[in-house]
Amino acid sequence: MPTGARRAGCPLRRALAAIGLGAGLCLGTAVASxxxxAVASxxxxEEVRQAGHYLLRTRILHAGTRSEGRIGxxxxxxxxxxxxxxxxxxDVTTPAGTVRFTYLGExxxxxxxxxxxxxxxxxx
Numbered sequence: 001m002p003t004g005a006r007r008a009g010c011p012l013r014r015a016l017a018a019i020g021l022g023a024g025l026c027l028g029t030a031v032a033s034x035x036x037x038a039v040a041s042x043x044x045x046e047e048v049r050q051a052g053h054y055l056l057r058t059r060i061l062h063a064g065t066r067s068e069g070r071i072g073x074x075x076x077x078x079x080x081x082x083x084x085x086x087x088x089x090x091d092v093t094t095p096a097g098t099v100r101f102t103y104l105g106e107x108x109x110x111x112x113x114x115x116x117x118x119x120x121x122x123x124x
C-alpha cells in the first residue's frame with residue numbers, strides 16, 4: 001500500500017485534523033475592542049460589534065482559511081442600513097472614542113473579499 005494512502009485513511013489523523021480545524025474556527029471568532037462593545041455571537045462564523053445605537057454583524061465566510069471573506073451588515077436601532085455608495089462612512093462617538101463604519105459595496109470578486117460594512121481600516 002502506498003504511503004499516501006495509509007496516511008489519508010488513518011482515523012487518528014482524520015480526528016486530529018478535525019480537532020485542529022474546529023479549534024482554529026473557534027479561536028478565530030473572538031473580537032476585542034477598547035472603543036466599543038464586541039462579542040463573538042452564538043454562530044461561530046459571525047462577529048458582532050455594538051457602538052452606540054449601531055450594531056455591525058459581520059458574517060465570516062470560509063473562516064480560518066486563506067479564502068476567509070467577510071460580509072458586514074450595519075443596523076441602527078434594529079433597522080438595517082443599506083449603503084449608498086462605496087466609501088460612505090458613519091462615525092459613531094462612544095465614551096472610549098470614535099468608531100468609523102465604512103461601506104465597501106456589494107461586489108465580491110473573490111472568496112476572500114470583504115463587502116458590505118466594516119469597522120476596520122480601509123486601505124486607500
